[in-house]
Amino acid sequence: MKMYQTIVKKTTSRSKRKGFLVDMHIHTNYSMDSAFTLEETLIELDGIVDALIITDHDTMGNFSKEILQGLESKYHLRIFSASVEISTAQGDILAYGITAVPSQNLRPDEVIEVIHSENGLAVAAHPFSLLGLGDLIYDLELDAIEINGLRSKHANDLAKEAAESMGLPCIGGSDSHNRFHVGTCVTEFPKKVDSLKEIIDFVKKGKCTPVFMQY
Secondary structure, eight states: OOOOOEEEETTOOGGGOSSEEEEEEEOOTTSTTOOOOHHHHHHHHTTTOSEEEEOOBTOOOOSOHHHHHHHHHHHTSEEEOSEEEEOOTTOOEEEESOSSOOOTTOOHHHHHHHHHHTTOEEEEOSTTSTTOOGGGGGGSOOSEEEEETTSOHHHHHHHHHHHHHHTOOEEEEOOBSSTTTTTSEEEEESSOOOSHHHHHHHHHTTOOEEEEEEO
16 A cells, blocks of 8 residues: 655646545534635635545534535535544544444544444544544554644654554545645545545555645
């Protein structure tokens, strides 16, 4: 599995890209610390990525299927939901492919158990920075480690080293809360994906690469 981070220009057109780019960590105004709407995010991402995944803080299901389909048609990129950034007392966990936010006050290992009970993907969000799990990741049954567009190079280097030592893949996400952070770090997949399940399967097989996008 590839663990390095690639740098490409944001101006690279979709038609010239070999892989399929997905921003796997997007917040909207349904997160308590973001006033940026999904449509504003889509405007910023136009021509930059092929898909995004909504991962609001501790809330999901805020967009109907009809709304998402309409936005996909308007902006010509895929929008995946059924995902969330879960807050725990020990640090944040990104959950992909689940149907509801797990109960509050669960320990990280309990949250991961809930995610896996739905065959979902459990990822350590920005593990070595604010609200990250830190060294606790070594004791958890995680599926991947996040390389985060908002965090420092040092924090991301630690995350990358941890993933390598644990034999886990890395994903990339911008963790965007405003227009200046959208698409800063994304995940590259080897081919087009048409469902969240395909994304989960690719990550679990290590067929993904975090990519930093250059302004």
